[in-house]
Amino acid sequence: MLNFEENNVLGQILNDTYGKSSTAVSPTMSIKGSLQGDILTLQYTTVVNLASERNLRDQVRVFEDESIKITNEFMKNVKRQFKEGSGRSLSAKSLGTSDSVEMITSSPFTPRKTAYYRRFTNFKCE
Numbered sequence: 819m820l821n822f823e824e825n826n827v828l829g830q831i832l833n834d835t836y837g838k839s840s841t842a843v844s845p846t847m848s849i850k851g852s853l854q855g856d857i858l859t860l861q862y863t864t865v866v867n868l869a870s871e872r873n874l875r876d877q878v879r880v881f882e883d884e885s886i887k888i889t890n891e892f893m894k895n896v897k898r899q900f901k902e903g904s905g906r907s908l909s910a911k912s913l914g915t916s917d918s919v920e921m922i923t924s925s926p927f928t929p930r931k932t933a934y935y936r937r938f939t940n941f942k943c944e
Contacts, residue, residue, distance in 0.1 A: 820943060828853060831900060832852070848863050849889065849892050851892075853943070857940055858941040859939070865922070866881055868932075878919055885935065889937065896908070910941040910943050911941060915940070917935065917936060919933050
């Protein structure tokens with residue numbers, strides 16, 4: 819269980835909701851973290867273009883791989899910054915992950931669809 823000071827350090831690392839740091843990687847992709855008790859939830863969100871609904875799952879696999887890679891890199895960076903800020907390493911055990919696709923635009927005149935791709939990953943922090 820994290821103490822008050824460690825919670826504060828982790829909160830400062832995850833607070834990138836304003837300004838340039840909120841879209842540091844890409845203006846169409848973000849990863850946000852929230853801490854509830856000792857459960858850290860990372861939400862990866864990006865805007866994607868899908869060619870057609872026929873092979874939707876095949877197209878989404880590419881986004882799955884990318885989201886997992888970016889989430890792992892983000893968590894590695896959080897652990898590094900936590901160690902610098904608190905003086906000890908952060909133990910984060912993955913509890914699971916889920917993803918979703920939400921259509922934004924769709925037209926009967928074109929097969930191209932625009933959607934949000936989201937991945938939620940939960941970690942138990944100690």
